Amino acid sequence: MKSLKFTTCIMVAAAVLMMALPVSAVAGNVYKLGLSLAITGPTSDAGNPYAKGVEDYFRYVNDMKLLGDDTIECTIRDDKYETSITKRNFEEYLDMGIVFYLNYSTGSTLALKRDFDEVKMPTMPASFHAGNIEGSDYIFLPIASYSAQAIGLAEYLVRKHEGKTPKVAMFIHPSAFGRGPVEDIEKSIKAGLDIEIVEVVEHGQDLDNTAMLQRWKSKNVQYVISQTVQSPVAGMLKDASRLGLVAGKFGEKDKITFLGAHYTGGNDLIALAGDAAENFYWTTSYIVTSEPGAGADAQLALAKRYGRDDKAANSHNYANGVMVAQVAAEAIRRAKARGNEINKETLYQEMLEMNGMNAFYPVTTVGPVTYSKDDHQGVDTLQLYAVQDGEFRAVGKPFIPEYTEKIKK
Amino acid sequence: MTYFFQLVVSGIVVGSIYALAAIGFVLIYKSSRVLNIAHGQIIAAGAYITYALTVWCQIPIYISFVLSMIVTFFLAMSVERIFLRRLIGEPIISVIMVTIGLMSIIDGLIYLTPFGSENFSFPAFLPTEPVVFAGIYISYTQIVGVIITFLLIGIFSWFFKKSTVGISMRAVSDDQMASMSIGISVPRVFGLAWACAGLTAAAAGGIIGNITGLNFETLHAFGIIVFPVVILGGLDSLPGAVAAGIIMGLIQQFASGYLDGNFGLNGTANLLPYIILLVILLFKPHGLFGTHEIERV
Numbered sequence: 011m012k013s014l015k016f017t018t019c020i021m022v023a024a025a026v027l028m029m030a031l032p033v034s035a036v037a038g039n040v041y042k043l044g045l046s047l048a049i050t051g052p053t054s055d056a057g058n059p060y061a062k063g064v065e066d067y068f069r070y071v072n073d074m075k076l077l078g079d080d081t082i083e084c085t086i087r088d089d090k091y092e093t094s095i096t097k098r099n100f101e102e103y104l105d106m107g108i109v110f111y112l113n114y115s116t117g118s119t120l121a122l123k124r125d126f127d128e129v130k131m132p133t134m135p136a137s138f139h140a141g142n143i144e145g146s147d148y149i150f151l152p153i154a155s156y157s158a159q160a161i162g163l164a165e166y167l168v169r170k171h172e173g174k175t176p177k178v179a180m181f182i183h184p185s186a187f188g189r190g191p192v193e194d195i196e197k198s199i200k201a202g203l204d205i206e207i208v209e210v211v212e213h214g215q216d217l218d219n220t221a222m223l224q225r226w227k228s229k230n231v232q233y234v235i236s237q238t239v240q241s242p243v244a245g246m247l248k249d250a251s252r253l254g255l256v257a258g259k260f261g262e263k264d265k266i267t268f269l270g271a272h273y274t275g276g277n278d279l280i281a282l283a284g285d286a287a288e289n290f291y292w293t294t295s296y297i298v299t300s301e302p303g304a305g306a307d308a309q310l311a312l313a314k315r316y317g318r319d320d321k322a323a324n325s326h327n328y329a330n331g332v333m334v335a336q337v338a339a340e341a342i343r344r345a346k347a348r349g350n351e352i353n354k355e356t357l358y359q360e361m362l363e364m365n366g367m368n369a370f371y372p373v374t375t376v377g378p379v380t381y382s383k384d385d386h387q388g389v390d391t392l393q394l395y396a397v398q399d400g401e402f403r404a405v406g407k408p409f410i411p412e413y414t415e416k417i418k419k
Numbered sequence: 420m421t422y423f424f425q426l427v428v429s430g431i432v433v434g435s436i437y438a439l440a441a442i443g444f445v446l447i448y449k450s451s452r453v454l455n456i457a458h459g460q461i462i463a464a465g466a467y468i469t470y471a472l473t474v475w476c477q478i479p480i481y482i483s484f485v486l487s488m489i490v491t492f493f494l495a496m497s498v499e500r501i502f503l504r505r506l507i508g509e510p511i512i513s514v515i516m517v518t519i520g521l522m523s524i525i526d527g528l529i530y531l532t533p534f535g536s537e538n539f540s541f542p543a544f545l546p547t548e549p550v551v552f553a554g555i556y557i558s559y560t561q562i563v564g565v566i567i568t569f570l571l572i573g574i575f576s577w578f579f580k581k582s583t584v585g586i587s588m589r590a591v592s593d594d595q596m597a598s599m600s601i602g603i604s605v606p607r608v609f610g611l612a613w614a615c616a617g618l619t620a621a622a623a624g625g626i627i628g629n630i631t632g633l634n635f636e637t638l639h640a641f642g643i644i645v646f647p648v649v650i651l652g653g654l655d656s657l658p659g660a661v662a663a664g665i666i667m668g669l670i671q672q673f674a675s676g677y678l679d680g681n682f683g684l685n686g687t688a689n690l691l692p693y694i695i696l697l698v699i700l701l702f703k704p705h706g707l708f709g710t711h712e713i714e715r716v
Contacts (some may be wrong), residue, residue, distance in 0.1 A: 050530040052636050058536035184686070209680045214689035215640050217436060217630060220429040220556075221676035221688070224422055229680070240538065241634040248630070252549045252558045278538040282632030285547060321537060 038079025041342055041352050043068075044087075044103030047114035047136065051090035053239060055278055056327045057114060060136055061086050063331020064112060066316045071339045077346060082339060084112075093118040097125070104129060109354050110338045116142065116187040123149065132341070132358045134334045136327075138272060139190045143386040150361055150381055152334050153295035153389040154411070156237055159271035160191035161198050162293055162392045162411035167233050167269065168204050171261050177208045179231045181246060183238035184212035191237050191271070198413040205233075213242045219249040226266065227255060236270035243274045243290075244282035251286035258289065260396075267291065276326040280400060287397045291405070295375050295389040296329040300401040305329075308373040329374035336372040337379055337388065340364075376408040390414075421554040426672040432561045434668025435568040436630075440623040440645040441652065441660040442575065443616035449592045449655040450612035452511060453503070456518040458620060459642015460525035465491045465621025466628035466638055467534045470541060480544045488621040495617025499610045507606060529635060539633040564626040571622055572661055575615070579657065588612060592655060647696045653709020663707060667692050 045064055048057035065086060072081045085103065089095040096118035103111060111126070113119050116137040126133045126148045133149050135142055140155035154162070160180075167176055180195070182188035192210055199205060208229050211222060223246070226234070236243050247268060250256050257265035268290050270279075275292030283290075297305040309332060313323030322328050341360040342352055350356040361381050364370050369378040377391025390410050395402040440462060447455045455461075468490050472483035502521060506514045529535045545559035579585040590598045591608040599605055624638060631637050648667050652659030675688035705711045 050526075050535060054530070054536035055538050055634065210685070211679065212686055214686070215637065215644055216671075216688070217433045217627070218429045218561075218672070221426050221672045222679065224425060225676055225680055228422070241632065241637045244540075244632050245630075248632075251547075253556050254549075281538045282540050282634060284540050284543065284632075321533075 038077075038081060039352065040081050040083050041077075041110075042103075042106055042108045043082060043084040043110045043112065043338060044099065044106070044108045045084055045112040045114075046087050046089045046096045046099035046103075046118075047112075048091035049086075049088035051088075051092070053091055053115070055240070056136070056273060056330075057091075059322045059325035059328040060114075060331040062313075062316075062318055062322050063328040063333075064335045065331075066312050066318065067332045067335035067339065069316060070312060071335075076339065077343060080342075080346065080352075082342065084335070089114070089118070091115055093121045097122060100125065104131075109352055110134075110341065110357050112334055112338070113137075116185070116190075119149065120186060129354075130358065131354050132361050134337065136330060136334070137187065139187055140194065141186060141190055146386075148358065149386060150337075151387045152330065152337065152379075153272075153375065153387070154392055154414075155190070155387055156187070156271050157191040157194035158387070158390070158411050158414045159293050159392060160195055160235055160237055161203070161413045161417075162409065163235050163269045163271070163291070163394075164195060164198065164203055164205050165411055165413060166291075166293075166394055166409075167261070167267070171232070175204050175206050176233055176261075177229065177231050178205045178233045178235060179208050179226050180210040181234050181236040181238065181243070182210060182212055183242075184214070188212065188237050191235075194414075194417060195235075197417040201413060201416045203413050213238065213246075216242070216245060219246045220253065222246075223250050223253055223255055223266075227253075231266060232261065234266055234268050236268065236274045238270075239273050240276070240279040240282055243268075243270055244279055244287070247279075247283045247286040247290060256286070256289060260289075260291065269293075272296075272326075275395070275402065277321070277324055277402075280397060280402075285400075288400075290397045292395045292397075292402065293392045294326060294395070295377060295392055296326045296333065297374055297376060297393075298326055298329075298395060298402045298404075299324045301395075301404050305373045305375075333372045333374045336374075337361075337364075337370060340370050340372075344368075377410075422676070424553070425555045426676045427669065428555050428557055430669035430672035431665055432557065432565055432668070433671065434665035435565045435661075436623065436626055436664075437645050437648045437667055438661040438664025439568040439571060439619060439626065440641050441648045441664055442572065442619045442657065443623070444645070444649040445652070445655060445657055445660045446575075446612050446616040446619065448649075449657075450588050451503075451514075451591075451609045453514045453518065454654070455613075455616065456515065457522035457525055457642070458616070459639035460522050460529070461491065461495060461617055461620040462624040462627065462641050463529060463534075463635055463638035464494070464525060464624070465617075466624030466633055467529070467532070468621065469625045470534075470539055470628065470633055473541065474539075480541065484622075484625050487625060488618045491617040491621035492614045493617075495620070496610050496614035498617075499613035503609070503613070504606055507609070526639075534633065535635055541629050541633070560626075560629050564630065567622060567626060571619060572657070575619075575657060584611065647692045651696050651699055651706055653706030655710050656706065656708035659706055659708030670695060 048054045068082045068084045087099045111133045113135040116139040119135040119142045138155045140157040257267040272294040280287045299306040341357045344360045345356040365380040365382045369380045375389045376393040377389045379388040391408045393408045394405040468487035472478045473480045549556045549558045587603045648663045652663030671688045674691045678684045678687040
């Protein structure tokens with residue numbers, strides 16, 4: 011009887027001790043991350059699937075125990091595309107003790123650049139603006155910058171163009187986000203890229219682009235490179251289609267071939283422009299689900315696992331969100347494998363060492379992620395896609411633009 | 420010369436759609452002296468209702484278009500009844516602040532639906548090949564847009580000139596006290612003005628949505644884009660809204676066609692309407708056709 015009493019006491023004591031122990035000692039460590047982005051407000055058509063991609067991949071990491079008993083807790087907050095809210099979110103994340111930060115817009119990344127450096131926080135924005143990483147040690151672009159994308163498109167059209175120097179117009183967003191690539195394209199021309207920039211147009215909220223398109227026609231513009239979001243591009247394509255100006259095949263004589271960088275394309279462009287999106291050429295470093303492959307399968311499986319609808323599952327911005335979450339999780343996994351404590355310093359070091367044999371291959375990109383002290387641009391490889399029968403189809407093999415390196419010298 | 424006439428046609432098309440969007444502002448201001456800041460959101464709501472009826476409820480788009488105008492008619496009337504009716508007699512700034520609040524509420528409600536953060540486009544219901552006449556291109560969507568705009572403008576002009584309700588609305592606009600003294604229900608007129616504004620907003624939303632695709636940011640921005648049109652035409656003038664809309668459309672097309680990209684200029688199509696607006700307001704502070712009120716002290 012006495013021994014039964016003793017055993018019961020021991021068991022109760024053990025249970026009390028277990029409950030009193032910190033949760034982490036029982037369930038592993040919790041690594042806190044933060045994401046601030048536009049789930050509502052301007053550009054939320056990109057932000058919404060992006061947030062879902064981030065959320066799903068971190069859930070997957072935790073559910074599949076990819077970090078053992080340790081888990082990632084990523085707080086996602088809507089900043090409505092307002093820098094003041096982004097700043098407040100970031101400061102609150104700092105108070106929470108985050109070890110890695112995911113940001114979103116070009117404006118807020120440029121505005122908070124100093125803050126990230128001051129607190130030494132490794133940061134990945136959804137903006138690929140080259141200016142984000144100028145003078146910053148802690149910002150890492152997920153993929154090739156908008157400049158690299160525009161240069162890549164220009165190089166492609168030079169290779170494919172027949173005849174004299176191709177005449178190109180640039181159709182850009184009236185902001186740092188849109189203007190970024192213009193200067194780098196001009197530098198590339200000085201470095202030998204054989205194109206002539208006829209005009210750079212910063213678009214407004216135009217109901218009709220007839221005048222602009224007719225003007226381009228009168229100036230013999232053959233190609234248009236866009237660096238903006240889908241909606242104005244869709245408007246331009248619809249008007250160009252009505253005017254019979256869209257090239258039926260790349261570089262068709264007396265017609266205009268339209269091309270664009272990451273945020274101009276994807277399924278949202280097809281949703282907005284409909285048939286007028288046919289033969290639109292688009293570049294990004296992400297895979298698309300309309301091209302069968304292991305990456306597309308993985309993306310769709312992840313979205314299905316967490317009950318996402320078709321629109322989110324097939325979005326290149328969902329792929330974008332999955333990718334940044336993968337990179338952050340991979341940095342944590344590597345730091346953990348080395349036996350390091352997980353904090354912003356060790357994760358920063360892991361990011362810098364993600365190159366050469368240590369390059370990381372996410373499922374949703376067309377090339378490896380490589381970072382170093384001098385290279386804060388993740389995936390350098392780009393893939394060209396074109397809309398064919400209402401879907402984006404790969405054109406050629408993935409490539410790395412040459413002039414991005416040439417203009418650095 | 421073909422180039423010139425193409426710009427004229429495009430300018431008239433764009434201008435008439437501006438006019439249709441601007442009419443909603445005018446209708447409300449004309450009767451209640453309130454500037455509805457949430458007008459862009461109502462335009463977007465009208466476009467989304469048309470889309471939902473067409474695609475989700477499988478109703479033919481022509482019927483959906485009319486139904487969405489009816490729905491928005493009652494929606495705007497309810498908004499006036501719930502939020503604005505009790506503000507009659509309050510300072511005008513309070514009423515404007517309520518419309519700003521209303522803008523946030525409608526924004527929030529739309530963000531709760533897929534429309535807030537996804538892009539859509541209406542199913543094609545007109546021939547996609549444009550009409551070409553003497554080298555000038557115009558799409559069927561644009562033609563239908565212009566026809567609907569002028570039809571609605573014609574109906575409203577008749578309504579205000581000939582119908583008893585329209586005349587009572589004009590009377591309220593002129594003098595609320597005098598109108599009440601002859602038995603006109605001012606609250607009813609306010610409700611009707613909001614309802615008619617909702618109806619025109621839905622029409623504008625449907626047309627703009629067909630042209631640009633359904634993107635919330637693009638759609639609700641038209642509430643602000645047409646603001647110079649409303650000011651230029653005169654806040655309380657329907658013909659003013661039409662004339663100013665077409666003037667603005669033509670200015671934008673000519674600026675884009677002849678100035679942008681030449682003489683080192685860029686973006687004049689977006690800037691020029693505002694410059695012209697400022698110049699005209701210097702000489703005609705009530706707009707081109709606005710009522711010049713004389714206050715005797």
